[in-house]
Amino acid sequence: MIKVGTNVLTKTDGRLDLTIISNLVDQIAFLKASGTEVILVSSGAVGAARSLLPDLDQLNKVVRRQLLSSVGQIRLLNVYQTFFANYDLFCAQVLATKEDFRDRQHYLNMKECLLALQRPDLIPIVNENDVIAIDELMFTDNDELAAWVASMLSADALFILTNVDGILTGHPEAPDSTLIPEIDPNDEHILKYIAPSTSSFGRGGMATKFHTAQKVARLGITTFIANGKRNNTIVDILQGTTSTFTKVMASTDKSNIKKWIAFSENPAPAWIIINEGAERALRNIQTVNSLLPVGILEIRGDFQKGDLLEIYNLSEDFVGRGLAQYDSTQANKWLGQKDQKPLIHYDHLLIGKY
Numbered sequence: 001m002i003k004v005g006t007n008v009l010t011k012t013d014g015r016l017d018l019t020i021i022s023n024l025v026d027q028i029a030f031l032k033a034s035g036t037e038v039i040l041v042s043s044g045a046v047g048a049a050r051s052l053l054p055d056l057d058q059l060n061k062v063v064r065r066q067l068l069s070s071v072g073q074i075r076l077l078n079v080y081q082t083f084f085a086n087y088d089l090f091c092a093q094v095l096a097t098k099e100d101f102r103d104r105q106h107y108l109n110m111k112e113c114l115l116a117l118q119r120p121d122l123i124p125i126v127n128e129n130d131v132i133a134i135d136e137l138m139f140t141d142n143d144e145l146a147a148w149v150a151s152m153l154s155a156d157a158l159f160i161l162t163n164v165d166g167i168l169t170g171h172p173e174a175p176d177s178t179l180i181p182e183i184d185p186n187d188e189h190i191l192k193y194i195a196p197s198t199s200s201f202g203r204g205g206m207a208t209k210f211h212t213a214q215k216v217a218r219l220g221i222t223t224f225i226a227n228g229k230r231n232n233t234i235v236d237i238l239q240g241t242t243s244t245f246t247k248v249m250a251s252t253d254k255s256n257i258k259k260w261i262a263f264s265e266n267p268a269p270a271w272i273i274i275n276e277g278a279e280r281a282l283r284n285i286q287t288v289n290s291l292l293p294v295g296i297l298e299i300r301g302d303f304q305k306g307d308l309l310e311i312y313n314l315s316e317d318f319v320g321r322g323l324a325q326y327d328s329t330q331a332n333k334w335l336g337q338k339d340q341k342p343l344i345h346y347d348h349l350l351i352g353k354y
Contacts, residue, residue: 001155001221002028002040003146007163008228009044015051016044016079020229024161025083027234028123032089037118039153041126041146048072048079069130077125084123092117095129098139101148111152143212151219151262158221159237160209161228166246167210169193182247185217213248219262222250261308261321261350268310268321270301270328272343279313282320282351290342291322291349293334302328309344322349 004024011017028038046065049072056064073095081091094117100110117124126149128139139145143160150158167190170177183190194207213223226233226245236242274282278295281287291311303309304327311319322344324331334340 001146001150001153001158002038002161002234003142003159004040004042004044004161004228005142005163006043006047008161009042010047013050014047016048016076018079021079022083023231024228025080025087027232029084029087029089030235031238032087032120032123039114039118039124039126039149039155041142041149042076042080043127043142045069045072045076045127045130048075066131073127073131076127080123080125088121089123090121092122092124094124094126095131096126096145097129097132101152107152114149114153141208143208147212147216150216150221155221158213158216158223159234160213160223160225161233162206162209162225163227163229164206165227165230165244166225167193167206179244180246181243182249183213185214185248185251210248215262217248218251220250223248261323261348268301269307270299270303270309272296272309272311273298273300273316274311274313274319276314279319282311282349288346290346291344292338292342293331293340294336294338296331296335296343299328299331299335303331304328311344320349320351 002024009017009020028040031038046068049068052071052075053068056067059067073093077091077093084091094110094114096110100106114124114126126145128142128145139148146158146160149155164172165179167180167183168177169180170193180190180193190210191207194210209225213225217223224237224245224247226237230236230244233242233245237245272291274291274295275297278291281289281295282291297314303324305324307324308321309324310321313319325341325343325345325348331343334343
């Protein structure tokens with residue numbers, strides 16, 4: 001998975017930088033020729049339309065973004081297709097909103113589409129559908145979209161390309177600022193180095209890039225944050241000829257369904273309140289435990305089999321989430337009983353926040 005941001009693809013005036021795009025295409029074509037499947041998550045549609053539609057200040061922010069996106073997406077894909085044609089490669093466009101990931105069936109439909117596009121002569125290019133993605137349908141930015149797609153497809157690696165060399169110990173222009181080469185995804189101390197500000201033309205910033213990298217790394221996908229304006233940066237990283245990047249190490253791998261659970265933002269129809277013994281068992285990383293009825297104290301709300309449930313302890317602190325193996329009617333009948341079928345099986349259970 002390669003995610004490239006607006007500030008990489010555009011010049012200081014916000015217009016597309018064709019030299020950068022050409023180099024990115026060269027690298028992807030090289031990876032394809034070596035047998036590597038690549039999916040590109042690309043921003044830049046708004047920037048692609050700035051020179052075509054310069055006088056839109058009279059429009060409100062949402063309408064202006066919709067207009068620029070609808071025009072710019074066509075130009076952006078035409079630019080990519082022109083460069084990829086030099087390698088006899090075709091572009092496939094996939095536009096997505098959060099709604100395409102919230103429902104399990106929509107999620108599977110999207111996954112099947114992206115898997116079908118993994119052909120030797122195709123480059124899937126994914127972007128947020130900014131024309132209809134408004135308010136609750138919007139991703140935080142394309143970093144978040146890339147994380148969802150990477151986890152959906154169990155990518156071997158995610159590259160987040162930005163306009164700095166990686167995560168630094170200070171401001172990029174500070175003389176004493178140094179690059180952090182490798183990060184444990186569970187190391188929250190890194191946040192002290194990251195400013196919350198966003199980039200010039202994009203919606204995201206380094207904080208969202210780190211949180212994205214942290215989340216997918218915890219789900220078993222190694223993530224690289226690197227400077228997309230450097231020539232050949234992706235290939236150099238993979239071939240080990242550069243150390244100018246930040247690597248967020250992958251933790252233990254998770255199943256595909258657990259990855260969906262981690263990213264799903266569906267509102268849970270019910271809360272499950274568990275006792276101290278059940279909480280200790282679920283949090284024990286040395287053993288594999290499902291949520292059994294004997295450990296459940298209370299069920300708040302109604303649910304059906306397959307619904308996503310949230311689990312809380314006696315203090316109503318969040319413990320985890322998972323998929324119900326049966327409905328709330330059966331769950332209430334077995335509440336507190338021993339030797340009954342798990343309400344949430346370990347294979348469909350995710351403990352902690354991701």
